[in-house]
Amino acid sequence: MIFRKLELSDFRNIEDLEMIPGEKVNIICGENAQGKTNLMEALWLFTGAKSFRQTKDSEFIRFGTEKARLKADFYSENREQNAEITFSPSKSIKKNGIDIKTSAEYAGTCGGVVFSPSHMNLFRDGPKERRRLADTSLCQLYPKYISVLSDYNKVLLQRNTVLKDARYHSGLIDMLDVYDEQLARLGGNIIRTRVAYCESLNKKAAEIYKGMSAGREEFFAEYKTTVLSEDEHAESSLSTADWAQKLYNALQTSRNFDFEHGSTSMGPHRDDIEVTLDGMPVRSFGSQGQQRSCILSLKLGEAKLLGEAMGEPPLILLDDVMSELDSVRRDYILNSIGESQIFLTCCDKELFSGLSEGKVFIMEKGKIKET
Secondary structure: OEEEEEEEEEEOOEEEEEEOOOOOEEEEEOOOOOOHHHHHHHHHHOOOOOOOOOOOHHHHEOOOOOOEEEEEEEEEOOEEEEEEEEEOOOEEEEEOOEEEOOHHHHOOOOOEEEEOHHHHHHHHOOHHHHHHHHHHHHHHHOOHHHHHHHHHHHHHHHHHHHHHHOOOOHHHHHHHHHHHHHHHHHHHHHHHHHHHHHHHHHHHHHHHHHHHOOOOOOEEEEEEOOOOOOOOOOOOOOOHHHHHHHHHHHHHHOHHHHHHHOOOOOOHHHOEEEEEEOOEEHHHHOOHHHHHHHHHHHHHHHHHHHHHHHOOOOEEEEOOOOOOOOHHHHHHHHHOOOOOOEEEEEOOHHHHOOOOOEEEEEEEOOEEEEO
């Protein structure tokens, strides 16, 4: 998809903004707290996803006003379209002049991938952030995955409740058999989907990292699941039923341990994605620049997979991405990503001196102008 025009009014610190972006790379330069990330957030909202800043809808409305409005003209699905999102404070959406009742109904209109400084926590924090990386993309690729993930979490909560309460009511222990079967069925589906996704993502991300690093380091991403031993590797050749059986066996084996600790120790909610460079774990041995490059490779690989699934290149948003990258990696991002429309923010426009094709905008106090 390609944004043709963006209009914002009373959104965050932006009182009134109109932007005509280019079809390729769009650079938004400005000092901190001028509204660059707010602009990226507005673009992201048109993908149908929630804000990447994890904020409430009411916070989108500029202080002292009653309504925030976002309007966009864009090209997608081989035709010109438009959309309007209003917060007053509840959210309402219109697509091509027609009211959209739910975000799920709008989902799939505009595919997108975003990188923000918060993604640097991917290796600093625990496995939860890495699982979320895969799940966020899978929810765009396979809408049915959302309900499977939701159902799994509901059953997991019920099983954990039984594990805790059974200490005082021994009769509850028999219920674990039912929850184990349900958890294995749903969890097997999740593991199978994640494993296949990670194999595909690894191929794309490794190719991108090779280009970014000029082939100096070898990138590898692998899904690590609790239902396998340390020396076993997760392979997509296994069926959903195979994974369900492995998870069921693991739940049975760990039942006493789970009972003692009052929580479920086996399953996709405990799994991880391990990224290595030349065989060494990035989260332990990678420099900040290497970690940033790995995250970028994963996000850009995600964009390629999303583009293949949707049949058109997705939107790519890169917020404050150029810091701590050398000139080779910056040049790759600017000129070698592909056919997607890209928006990048920065404080120093000199970082983009190698841009071969694109537009540069200056943002100050919520207003934007093209240079």
